[in-house]
Amino acid sequence: MRLVIADCAAHYTGRLSAHLPLARRLVVVKADGSVLLHSDGGSYKPLNWMSPPCTLVVSEPDDDEAAAGLTAVWDVQHTKSDDHLRIEIYEVVLDTTADLGIDPGLVKEGVEAHLQALLAEQIELLGPGHTLVRREYMTAIGPVDILARDPRGGSVAIEIKRRGEIDGVEQLTRYLDLLNRDPLIAPVRGVFAAQQIKPQARVLATDRGIECLVLDYDAMRGVDDVDARLF
Amino acid sequence: MRLVIADCAAHYTGRLSAHLPLARRLVVVKADGSVLLHSDGGSYKPLNWMSPPCTLVVSEPDDDEAAAGLTAVWDVQHTKSDDHLRIEIYEVVLDTTADLGIDPGLVKEGVEAHLQALLAEQIELLGPGHTLVRREYMTAIGPVDILARDPRGGSVAIEIKRRGEIDGVEQLTRYLDLLNRDPLIAPVRGVFAAQQIKPQARVLATDRGIECLVLDYDAMRGVDDVDARLF
Protein backbone atom coordinates (compact mmCIF):
# COMPACT_ATOMS: atom_id res chain seq x y z
CA MET A 1 0.00 0.00 0.00
CA ARG A 2 1.28 3.43 -0.98
CA LEU A 3 0.12 6.57 0.82
CA VAL A 4 0.58 9.98 -0.73
CA ILE A 5 -0.58 13.29 0.61
CA ALA A 6 -0.36 15.90 -2.11
CA ASP A 7 -2.00 18.83 -3.77
CA CYS A 8 -3.80 17.27 -6.70
CA ALA A 9 -6.57 17.56 -9.25
CA ALA A 10 -8.40 14.69 -10.91
CA HIS A 11 -10.63 13.81 -13.86
CA TYR A 12 -12.79 10.73 -14.09
CA THR A 13 -14.50 9.41 -17.19
CA GLY A 14 -16.53 6.24 -17.21
CA ARG A 15 -20.17 5.80 -16.33
CA LEU A 16 -20.17 9.56 -15.83
CA SER A 17 -17.66 12.37 -16.16
CA ALA A 18 -16.42 14.18 -13.07
CA HIS A 19 -13.76 16.68 -12.14
CA LEU A 20 -11.97 17.34 -8.88
CA PRO A 21 -10.37 20.80 -8.51
CA LEU A 22 -6.90 21.33 -7.09
CA ALA A 23 -6.67 20.70 -3.33
CA ARG A 24 -4.61 18.79 -0.79
CA ARG A 25 -5.80 15.19 -0.47
CA LEU A 26 -4.86 11.67 0.57
CA VAL A 27 -4.15 9.30 -2.30
CA VAL A 28 -4.13 5.59 -1.44
CA VAL A 29 -2.78 3.06 -3.91
CA LYS A 30 -3.57 -0.49 -2.92
CA ALA A 31 -1.62 -3.61 -3.82
CA ASP A 32 -4.09 -4.51 -6.58
CA GLY A 33 -3.54 -1.13 -8.28
CA SER A 34 -6.83 0.37 -7.10
CA VAL A 35 -6.74 4.01 -6.09
CA LEU A 36 -8.69 6.10 -3.57
CA LEU A 37 -8.77 9.90 -3.31
CA HIS A 38 -9.85 11.02 0.16
CA SER A 39 -10.50 14.43 1.60
CA ASP A 40 -10.46 15.24 5.30
CA GLY A 41 -14.20 14.83 5.71
CA GLY A 42 -17.19 13.11 4.28
CA SER A 43 -17.48 9.48 5.17
CA TYR A 44 -15.83 6.30 4.08
CA LYS A 45 -16.60 6.96 0.43
CA PRO A 46 -13.69 8.55 -1.40
CA LEU A 47 -14.16 11.71 -3.44
CA ASN A 48 -13.04 9.69 -6.41
CA TRP A 49 -11.57 6.25 -6.94
CA MET A 50 -10.78 3.43 -9.31
CA SER A 51 -11.84 -0.11 -8.49
CA PRO A 52 -9.72 -3.14 -9.28
CA PRO A 53 -8.74 -4.61 -11.62
CA CYS A 54 -6.88 -1.61 -12.91
CA THR A 55 -3.37 -0.44 -13.76
CA LEU A 56 -1.56 2.72 -12.69
CA VAL A 57 0.88 4.46 -15.03
CA VAL A 58 2.95 7.34 -13.64
CA SER A 59 4.34 9.79 -16.17
CA GLU A 60 6.27 13.05 -16.23
CA PRO A 61 4.38 16.27 -16.88
CA ASP A 62 5.07 17.99 -20.19
CA ASP A 63 6.74 21.40 -20.23
CA ASP A 64 3.52 23.41 -19.95
CA GLU A 65 2.29 21.23 -17.10
CA ALA A 66 5.61 21.43 -15.30
CA ALA A 67 5.51 25.20 -15.61
CA ALA A 68 2.06 25.08 -13.99
CA GLY A 69 3.50 23.23 -11.01
CA LEU A 70 2.72 19.61 -11.86
CA THR A 71 5.26 17.11 -10.65
CA ALA A 72 3.63 13.95 -11.97
CA VAL A 73 0.58 12.62 -13.81
CA TRP A 74 -1.03 9.37 -12.70
CA ASP A 75 -3.23 7.58 -15.18
CA VAL A 76 -5.34 4.80 -13.74
CA GLN A 77 -7.04 2.64 -16.36
CA HIS A 78 -9.64 0.03 -15.56
CA THR A 79 -8.65 -3.31 -17.08
CA LYS A 80 -12.08 -4.46 -18.26
CA SER A 81 -13.93 -1.24 -19.08
CA ASP A 82 -12.87 2.14 -20.44
CA ASP A 83 -13.17 3.79 -17.03
CA HIS A 84 -10.24 6.12 -16.55
CA LEU A 85 -8.97 8.29 -13.72
CA ARG A 86 -6.29 10.90 -14.31
CA ILE A 87 -4.64 12.45 -11.25
CA GLU A 88 -2.46 15.51 -11.59
CA ILE A 89 0.02 15.64 -8.73
CA TYR A 90 1.39 19.00 -7.61
CA GLU A 91 3.29 19.45 -4.34
CA VAL A 92 3.85 16.20 -2.45
CA VAL A 93 3.75 16.36 1.35
CA LEU A 94 4.03 12.65 2.13
CA ASP A 95 4.90 9.58 0.07
CA THR A 96 5.31 6.33 1.92
CA THR A 97 4.83 2.64 1.21
CA ALA A 98 4.07 -0.24 3.55
CA ASP A 99 3.48 -3.94 3.13
CA LEU A 100 0.23 -4.97 4.80
CA GLY A 101 -0.17 -8.58 3.72
CA ILE A 102 -3.51 -10.31 3.22
CA ASP A 103 -6.33 -9.40 5.58
CA PRO A 104 -8.26 -12.15 7.38
CA GLY A 105 -11.45 -10.14 6.75
CA LEU A 106 -14.47 -9.05 8.70
CA VAL A 107 -16.59 -11.44 10.76
CA LYS A 108 -20.25 -10.36 10.93
CA GLU A 109 -23.22 -11.24 13.09
CA GLY A 110 -26.81 -10.11 13.28
CA VAL A 111 -27.95 -9.52 9.72
CA GLU A 112 -31.26 -10.25 8.04
CA ALA A 113 -30.51 -13.98 7.92
CA HIS A 114 -30.47 -14.00 11.71
CA LEU A 115 -33.81 -12.20 11.91
CA GLN A 116 -35.24 -14.78 9.54
CA ALA A 117 -33.91 -17.67 11.63
CA LEU A 118 -35.30 -16.12 14.81
CA LEU A 119 -38.74 -15.51 13.32
CA ALA A 120 -38.81 -19.06 11.94
CA GLU A 121 -38.14 -20.32 15.49
CA GLN A 122 -40.64 -17.90 17.01
CA ILE A 123 -43.31 -18.18 14.32
CA GLU A 124 -46.06 -17.69 16.90
CA LEU A 125 -45.15 -13.99 16.90
CA LEU A 126 -47.59 -13.96 13.96
CA GLY A 127 -50.27 -15.01 16.43
CA PRO A 128 -51.09 -18.19 18.41
CA GLY A 129 -51.42 -21.37 16.41
CA HIS A 130 -49.20 -20.42 13.47
CA THR A 131 -46.77 -23.06 12.22
CA LEU A 132 -43.68 -22.93 10.04
CA VAL A 133 -43.93 -24.51 6.58
CA ARG A 134 -40.41 -23.61 5.48
CA ARG A 135 -37.83 -20.85 5.13
CA GLU A 136 -36.67 -19.69 1.67
CA TYR A 137 -39.74 -21.17 -0.05
CA MET A 138 -38.80 -21.15 -3.73
CA THR A 139 -41.02 -19.65 -6.40
CA ALA A 140 -40.41 -18.91 -10.08
CA ILE A 141 -39.42 -15.34 -9.27
CA GLY A 142 -37.31 -16.02 -6.19
CA PRO A 143 -37.53 -17.33 -2.63
CA VAL A 144 -40.21 -16.22 -0.18
CA ASP A 145 -38.42 -15.60 3.14
CA ILE A 146 -40.85 -17.66 5.21
CA LEU A 147 -43.96 -19.61 4.31
CA ALA A 148 -46.20 -20.40 7.29
CA ARG A 149 -49.66 -21.77 8.01
CA ASP A 150 -52.25 -20.01 10.15
CA PRO A 151 -54.46 -21.77 12.72
CA ARG A 152 -57.20 -22.35 10.14
CA GLY A 153 -54.82 -23.97 7.68
CA GLY A 154 -54.39 -20.95 5.38
CA SER A 155 -51.00 -20.06 3.92
CA VAL A 156 -49.00 -17.00 5.01
CA ALA A 157 -46.09 -15.55 3.01
CA ILE A 158 -43.67 -13.46 5.07
CA GLU A 159 -41.16 -10.98 3.73
CA ILE A 160 -38.49 -9.92 6.24
CA LYS A 161 -36.39 -6.76 6.15
CA ARG A 162 -34.30 -4.98 8.71
CA ARG A 163 -35.97 -1.78 7.62
CA GLY A 164 -39.26 -2.06 5.85
CA GLU A 165 -39.60 0.26 2.85
CA ILE A 166 -41.75 0.41 -0.25
CA ASP A 167 -39.64 -1.89 -2.40
CA GLY A 168 -40.06 -4.65 0.19
CA VAL A 169 -43.85 -4.33 -0.09
CA GLU A 170 -43.55 -4.47 -3.88
CA GLN A 171 -41.45 -7.60 -3.63
CA LEU A 172 -43.96 -9.31 -1.32
CA THR A 173 -46.80 -8.23 -3.59
CA ARG A 174 -45.16 -9.97 -6.55
CA TYR A 175 -44.79 -13.16 -4.50
CA LEU A 176 -48.42 -12.99 -3.38
CA ASP A 177 -49.67 -12.44 -6.93
CA LEU A 178 -47.77 -15.50 -8.02
CA LEU A 179 -48.66 -17.73 -5.07
CA ASN A 180 -52.33 -16.82 -5.30
CA ARG A 181 -52.41 -18.09 -8.89
CA ASP A 182 -51.58 -21.58 -7.56
CA PRO A 183 -54.92 -23.14 -6.55
CA LEU A 184 -53.11 -25.65 -4.34
CA ILE A 185 -52.01 -23.03 -1.81
CA ALA A 186 -54.26 -20.02 -2.54
CA PRO A 187 -55.48 -17.97 -0.80
CA VAL A 188 -52.20 -16.71 0.68
CA ARG A 189 -52.04 -13.90 3.25
CA GLY A 190 -49.04 -11.57 3.26
CA VAL A 191 -47.07 -10.41 6.29
CA PHE A 192 -44.42 -7.70 6.02
CA ALA A 193 -42.04 -8.08 8.98
CA ALA A 194 -39.24 -5.66 9.85
CA GLN A 195 -37.44 -4.10 12.78
CA GLN A 196 -38.80 -0.78 11.61
CA ILE A 197 -41.51 -0.07 9.04
CA LYS A 198 -41.53 3.27 7.21
CA PRO A 199 -44.90 5.04 7.14
CA GLN A 200 -45.22 4.95 3.35
CA ALA A 201 -44.44 1.25 3.29
CA ARG A 202 -47.06 0.65 5.97
CA VAL A 203 -49.67 2.61 4.04
CA LEU A 204 -48.95 0.73 0.82
CA ALA A 205 -48.96 -2.65 2.60
CA THR A 206 -52.23 -1.93 4.41
CA ASP A 207 -53.81 -0.71 1.18
CA ARG A 208 -52.96 -4.07 -0.38
CA GLY A 209 -54.25 -6.10 2.54
CA ILE A 210 -50.75 -6.98 3.73
CA GLU A 211 -50.27 -7.21 7.49
CA CYS A 212 -47.33 -5.38 9.10
CA LEU A 213 -45.30 -6.92 11.91
CA VAL A 214 -42.63 -4.98 13.78
CA LEU A 215 -39.85 -7.26 15.06
CA ASP A 216 -37.96 -6.57 18.28
CA TYR A 217 -34.55 -8.06 17.51
CA ASP A 218 -33.20 -7.83 21.06
CA ALA A 219 -36.32 -9.43 22.54
CA MET A 220 -36.26 -12.20 19.93
CA ARG A 221 -32.60 -12.84 20.62
CA GLY A 222 -33.38 -12.87 24.35
CA VAL A 223 -36.08 -15.52 23.90
CA ASP A 224 -33.63 -17.50 21.82
CA ASP A 225 -31.05 -17.35 24.61
CA VAL A 226 -33.63 -18.49 27.14
CA ASP A 227 -34.60 -21.40 24.89
CA ALA A 228 -30.96 -22.34 24.53
CA ARG A 229 -30.53 -22.31 28.30
CA LEU A 230 -33.62 -24.40 29.03
CA PHE A 231 -32.95 -27.23 26.59
CA MET B 1 -6.00 13.90 8.95
CA ARG B 2 -4.04 11.30 10.86
CA LEU B 3 -2.64 8.21 9.12
CA VAL B 4 -1.57 5.20 11.13
CA ILE B 5 -0.32 1.89 9.81
CA ALA B 6 -0.36 -0.66 12.59
CA ASP B 7 -1.15 -4.19 13.58
CA CYS B 8 -4.63 -3.95 15.00
CA ALA B 9 -7.87 -5.72 15.85
CA ALA B 10 -11.32 -4.18 16.02
CA HIS B 11 -14.85 -4.71 17.29
CA TYR B 12 -17.91 -2.92 16.00
CA THR B 13 -21.32 -2.86 17.63
CA GLY B 14 -24.20 -0.89 16.22
CA ARG B 15 -26.63 -1.92 13.53
CA LEU B 16 -24.79 -5.21 13.64
CA SER B 17 -21.89 -6.71 15.57
CA ALA B 18 -18.64 -7.44 13.79
CA HIS B 19 -15.09 -8.41 14.63
CA LEU B 20 -11.82 -7.84 12.82
CA PRO B 21 -8.94 -10.18 13.73
CA LEU B 22 -5.39 -8.94 14.31
CA ALA B 23 -3.62 -7.85 11.12
CA ARG B 24 -1.65 -4.94 9.70
CA ARG B 25 -3.93 -2.22 8.38
CA LEU B 26 -4.25 1.45 7.52
CA VAL B 27 -6.16 3.53 10.04
CA VAL B 28 -7.37 6.94 8.82
CA VAL B 29 -8.68 9.48 11.31
CA LYS B 30 -10.34 12.41 9.61
CA ALA B 31 -10.68 15.93 10.95
CA ASP B 32 -14.29 15.31 12.01
CA GLY B 33 -13.24 12.33 14.14
CA SER B 34 -14.48 9.70 11.70
CA VAL B 35 -12.31 6.61 11.32
CA LEU B 36 -11.61 4.22 8.45
CA LEU B 37 -9.86 0.84 8.69
CA HIS B 38 -8.47 -0.20 5.29
CA SER B 39 -6.74 -3.37 4.17
CA ASP B 40 -4.51 -3.58 1.11
CA GLY B 41 -7.25 -4.81 -1.18
CA GLY B 42 -10.96 -4.98 -1.57
CA SER B 43 -12.44 -1.80 -2.87
CA TYR B 44 -13.06 1.70 -1.69
CA LYS B 45 -15.16 0.47 1.19
CA PRO B 46 -13.16 0.06 4.40
CA LEU B 47 -13.18 -3.19 6.33
CA ASN B 48 -14.65 -1.25 9.21
CA TRP B 49 -15.37 2.39 9.92
CA MET B 50 -17.22 4.97 11.99
CA SER B 51 -19.11 7.78 10.28
CA PRO B 52 -19.26 11.31 11.65
CA PRO B 53 -20.31 12.78 13.94
CA CYS B 54 -18.25 10.76 16.38
CA THR B 55 -15.54 11.17 19.00
CA LEU B 56 -12.27 9.28 19.38
CA VAL B 57 -10.86 8.51 22.83
CA VAL B 58 -7.36 7.02 23.04
CA SER B 59 -6.52 5.14 26.22
CA GLU B 60 -3.67 3.08 27.62
CA PRO B 61 -4.01 -0.69 27.66
CA ASP B 62 -4.40 -2.34 31.06
CA ASP B 63 -1.67 -4.66 32.34
CA ASP B 64 -3.09 -7.81 30.76
CA GLU B 65 -3.55 -6.07 27.45
CA ALA B 66 -0.05 -4.57 27.57
CA ALA B 67 1.35 -8.02 28.27
CA ALA B 68 -0.48 -9.23 25.15
CA GLY B 69 1.28 -6.58 23.08
CA LEU B 70 -1.30 -3.80 22.95
CA THR B 71 0.12 -0.31 22.86
CA ALA B 72 -3.14 1.61 22.80
CA VAL B 73 -6.92 1.26 22.69
CA TRP B 74 -9.00 3.58 20.53
CA ASP B 75 -12.66 3.92 21.33
CA VAL B 76 -14.74 5.64 18.68
CA GLN B 77 -18.25 6.51 19.82
CA HIS B 78 -20.93 7.81 17.51
CA THR B 79 -22.38 11.04 18.86
CA LYS B 80 -26.04 10.43 18.01
CA SER B 81 -26.43 6.66 18.19
CA ASP B 82 -24.88 3.93 20.32
CA ASP B 83 -22.66 2.74 17.46
CA HIS B 84 -19.23 2.01 18.85
CA LEU B 85 -15.92 0.95 17.33
CA ARG B 86 -13.05 -0.28 19.50
CA ILE B 87 -9.63 -0.58 17.86
CA GLU B 88 -6.84 -2.40 19.63
CA ILE B 89 -3.49 -1.08 18.42
CA TYR B 90 -0.45 -3.33 18.58
CA GLU B 91 2.79 -2.51 16.77
CA VAL B 92 2.75 0.88 15.00
CA VAL B 93 4.63 1.17 11.70
CA LEU B 94 3.60 4.69 10.73
CA ASP B 95 1.89 7.54 12.52
CA THR B 96 1.68 10.85 10.71
CA THR B 97 -0.64 13.83 10.62
CA ALA B 98 -1.33 16.36 7.87
CA ASP B 99 -3.62 19.33 7.49
CA LEU B 100 -5.69 19.03 4.32
CA GLY B 101 -8.10 21.93 4.60
CA ILE B 102 -11.59 21.94 3.18
CA ASP B 103 -12.15 20.21 -0.13
CA PRO B 104 -13.87 22.07 -2.97
CA GLY B 105 -15.69 18.84 -3.80
CA LEU B 106 -16.54 16.80 -6.84
CA VAL B 107 -18.10 18.28 -9.96
CA LYS B 108 -20.31 15.77 -11.80
CA GLU B 109 -21.80 15.57 -15.27
CA GLY B 110 -23.88 13.07 -17.14
CA VAL B 111 -26.25 11.63 -14.55
CA GLU B 112 -29.94 10.89 -14.75
CA ALA B 113 -30.82 14.58 -14.47
CA HIS B 114 -28.96 15.19 -17.72
CA LEU B 115 -30.80 12.36 -19.46
CA GLN B 116 -34.06 13.87 -18.26
CA ALA B 117 -33.13 17.32 -19.56
CA LEU B 118 -32.10 15.89 -22.93
CA LEU B 119 -35.29 13.86 -23.33
CA ALA B 120 -37.37 16.89 -22.34
CA GLU B 121 -35.66 18.83 -25.14
CA GLN B 122 -35.95 15.94 -27.59
CA ILE B 123 -39.43 14.81 -26.59
CA GLU B 124 -40.19 13.78 -30.17
CA LEU B 125 -38.04 10.71 -29.54
CA LEU B 126 -41.37 9.36 -28.21
CA GLY B 127 -42.71 9.74 -31.73
CA PRO B 128 -43.64 12.66 -34.00
CA GLY B 129 -46.07 15.17 -32.56
CA HIS B 130 -45.37 14.65 -28.88
CA THR B 131 -45.06 17.76 -26.74
CA LEU B 132 -43.62 18.41 -23.29
CA VAL B 133 -46.06 19.27 -20.51
CA ARG B 134 -43.44 19.53 -17.77
CA ARG B 135 -40.52 17.85 -16.02
CA GLU B 136 -40.78 16.67 -12.39
CA TYR B 137 -44.58 16.68 -12.48
CA MET B 138 -45.55 16.44 -8.81
CA THR B 139 -48.00 13.86 -7.51
CA ALA B 140 -48.95 12.85 -3.99
CA ILE B 141 -46.44 10.01 -4.06
CA GLY B 142 -43.59 11.85 -5.74
CA PRO B 143 -42.59 13.53 -8.98
CA VAL B 144 -43.13 11.94 -12.40
CA ASP B 145 -39.89 12.49 -14.35
CA ILE B 146 -41.62 13.84 -17.45
CA LEU B 147 -45.26 14.39 -18.32
CA ALA B 148 -45.92 14.78 -22.04
CA ARG B 149 -48.84 14.90 -24.46
CA ASP B 150 -49.20 12.68 -27.51
CA PRO B 151 -50.39 13.90 -30.93
CA ARG B 152 -54.01 13.05 -30.08
CA GLY B 153 -53.91 15.02 -26.83
CA GLY B 154 -53.51 12.06 -24.49
CA SER B 155 -51.18 12.24 -21.49
CA VAL B 156 -47.92 10.29 -21.30
CA ALA B 157 -46.00 9.70 -18.05
CA ILE B 158 -42.30 8.96 -18.53
CA GLU B 159 -39.98 7.36 -15.99
CA ILE B 160 -36.29 7.73 -16.80
CA LYS B 161 -33.46 5.54 -15.51
CA ARG B 162 -29.91 5.07 -16.59
CA ARG B 163 -30.46 1.35 -16.22
CA GLY B 164 -34.01 0.14 -16.45
CA GLU B 165 -34.82 -2.54 -13.89
CA ILE B 166 -37.92 -3.93 -12.26
CA ASP B 167 -38.18 -1.37 -9.48
CA GLY B 168 -38.33 1.40 -12.06
CA VAL B 169 -41.32 -0.29 -13.69
CA GLU B 170 -42.97 -0.63 -10.26
CA GLN B 171 -42.39 3.06 -9.60
CA LEU B 172 -43.95 4.07 -12.94
CA THR B 173 -46.85 1.69 -12.32
CA ARG B 174 -47.63 3.46 -9.02
CA TYR B 175 -47.62 6.83 -10.78
CA LEU B 176 -49.86 5.53 -13.56
CA ASP B 177 -52.33 4.04 -11.05
CA LEU B 178 -52.53 7.39 -9.32
CA LEU B 179 -52.70 9.56 -12.43
CA ASN B 180 -55.37 7.38 -13.99
CA ARG B 181 -57.62 7.99 -10.98
CA ASP B 182 -57.65 11.70 -11.92
CA PRO B 183 -60.42 12.10 -14.52
CA LEU B 184 -58.90 15.39 -15.67
CA ILE B 185 -55.82 13.75 -17.18
CA ALA B 186 -56.80 10.07 -17.50
CA PRO B 187 -56.15 8.02 -19.51
CA VAL B 188 -52.36 8.24 -19.13
CA ARG B 189 -49.95 6.10 -21.13
CA GLY B 190 -46.67 5.00 -19.54
CA VAL B 191 -43.21 5.10 -21.12
CA PHE B 192 -40.20 3.52 -19.43
CA ALA B 193 -37.06 5.17 -20.83
CA ALA B 194 -33.51 4.08 -20.05
CA GLN B 195 -30.09 3.74 -21.62
CA GLN B 196 -30.40 0.01 -21.10
CA ILE B 197 -33.50 -2.02 -20.21
CA LYS B 198 -33.10 -5.37 -18.47
CA PRO B 199 -35.11 -8.24 -20.03
CA GLN B 200 -37.17 -8.83 -16.87
CA ALA B 201 -38.04 -5.14 -16.66
CA ARG B 202 -39.07 -5.12 -20.31
CA VAL B 203 -41.29 -8.17 -19.82
CA LEU B 204 -42.98 -6.64 -16.76
CA ALA B 205 -43.46 -3.29 -18.47
CA THR B 206 -44.90 -4.83 -21.62
CA ASP B 207 -47.21 -7.01 -19.54
CA ARG B 208 -48.58 -3.86 -17.95
CA GLY B 209 -49.00 -2.01 -21.23
CA ILE B 210 -46.01 0.23 -20.57
CA GLU B 211 -43.92 1.17 -23.58
CA CYS B 212 -40.13 0.81 -23.41
CA LEU B 213 -37.79 3.38 -24.94
CA VAL B 214 -34.03 2.85 -25.11
CA LEU B 215 -32.12 6.13 -24.96
CA ASP B 216 -28.82 6.67 -26.75
CA TYR B 217 -27.09 9.15 -24.46
CA ASP B 218 -24.24 9.97 -26.84
CA ALA B 219 -26.61 10.53 -29.75
CA MET B 220 -28.89 12.71 -27.61
CA ARG B 221 -25.92 14.74 -26.40
CA GLY B 222 -24.74 15.04 -30.01
CA VAL B 223 -28.09 16.45 -31.10
CA ASP B 224 -27.90 18.82 -28.15
CA ASP B 225 -24.44 20.00 -29.22
CA VAL B 226 -25.69 20.55 -32.77
CA ASP B 227 -28.63 22.54 -31.42
CA ALA B 228 -26.28 24.58 -29.27
CA ARG B 229 -24.12 25.32 -32.28
CA LEU B 230 -27.02 26.29 -34.54
CA PHE B 231 -28.75 28.69 -32.18
Added chain:
DNA sequence: CATTGCATGTCGTCG
Protein backbone atom coordinates in the same frame (compact mmCIF):
# COMPACT_ATOMS: atom_id res chain seq x y z
C1' DC C 1 -21.34 -15.27 -16.60
C1' DA C 2 -25.84 -12.69 -15.74
C1' DT C 3 -29.25 -11.76 -12.22
C1' DT C 4 -30.91 -10.74 -7.75
C1' DG C 5 -31.21 -8.72 -3.37
C1' DC C 6 -28.57 -6.83 0.72
C1' DA C 7 -25.80 -2.92 2.82
C1' DT C 8 -23.19 -0.49 9.47
C1' DG C 9 -24.73 1.25 2.35
C1' DT C 10 -23.73 6.91 1.52
C1' DC C 11 -25.52 11.04 -0.41
C1' DG C 12 -28.48 14.63 -2.09
C1' DT C 13 -33.15 16.80 -2.11
C1' DC C 14 -37.40 18.02 -0.77
C1' DG C 15 -41.29 18.38 2.32
Added chain:
DNA sequence: CGACGACGTGCAATG
Protein backbone atom coordinates in the same frame (compact mmCIF):
# COMPACT_ATOMS: atom_id res chain seq x y z
C1' DC D 1 -34.99 16.76 10.89
C1' DG D 2 -37.08 12.71 8.50
C1' DA D 3 -38.29 10.31 4.31
C1' DC D 4 -37.29 8.96 -0.33
C1' DG D 5 -34.79 7.99 -4.49
C1' DA D 6 -30.16 7.82 -6.97
C1' DC D 7 -25.59 5.97 -6.95
C1' DG D 8 -19.45 5.46 -11.15
C1' DT D 9 -23.64 2.31 -5.89
C1' DG D 10 -20.35 -2.32 -4.25
C1' DC D 11 -20.88 -7.05 -3.05
C1' DA D 12 -22.02 -11.93 -2.38
C1' DA D 13 -24.96 -15.69 -3.37
C1' DT D 14 -27.22 -18.12 -6.83
C1' DG D 15 -29.12 -20.07 -11.27
